[in-house]
Amino acid sequence: MESKLREIVLDTEMTGLDTESGHRIIEIGCVELINRIPTGKVFHRYLNPERDIPYHSFKIHGISEEFLEDKPLFSDVALEFLDFISNDILVIHNAEFDVKFLNMELSKLNAGLISSDRVLDTLPLARKKFAGSPASLNALCKRFDISLENRELHGALVDAQLLAKVYVELTGGLQTFLFDNECNQDSNSTFVQHKVRNLTPREHLPNSEEIDEHKKLLDKINNTLWNKYIE
DSSP states (O other): OOOEEEEEEEEEESSSGGGGGGEEEEEEEEEETTEEEEEEEEEEOOOOOSOOOHHHHHHHOOOOOOHTTOOOOOHHHHHHHHHHHTTTTEEEEEEEEEHHHOOOOOHTTTTTOOGGGGGEHHHHHHHTTTTSOOOHHHHHHHHTTTTTTTSOOHHHHHHHHHHHHHHHTTTTTTTTTTTTOOOOOOOOSSSOOOOOOOOOOOOOOOOOHHHHHHHHHHHHHOOHHOOOOOO
16 A cells, blocks of 8 residues: 655744744644645634734734734634644744744643654754755755745745745655655646656567667767766
């Protein structure tokens, strides 16, 4: 039976940086991955923090108090959120920050907290892979040539979608997970669905004409791996 790896890429926006000062979550964005491919399923909610939003925070995410006035409280969406993330791995950039706020909100409801052993933090992963280089989400998107066209301001869902692409690149790219895997996905997904078919080898060797055509095709391909290792 084909195994499926489910991961949730998650991001949040807050009223400020410090839970001790009473800051709250105002946006949650989650993207579901199956075998490192976005399925099109997301969880996205704006939340009323029941407090003001400092101007310096507003400048970062552009979410105003007026916009959030009619939005649900965290308590209103907590069960739906927990159901979406289930018990799967959470992929988060600078995870300590987001998890601290999520656990603060969950603790107010006497709900189970998110344990560190189910969190994959892409920040130390990036710092290890590209030691000495910037490891912000913006910097990683630029490194992997991922478009930032939709990221004029910080946004939980936008950033989770970008991080999903970064995460795939950080962990070796899609080709690592293509073999023997099929995954249904929404037509809006930014990744192309791949299906690997195992073909039965033919019983006879290629003839001279086929070999010549094959060589002509190879000559048209630049910087091939096989030439690199032959040289």
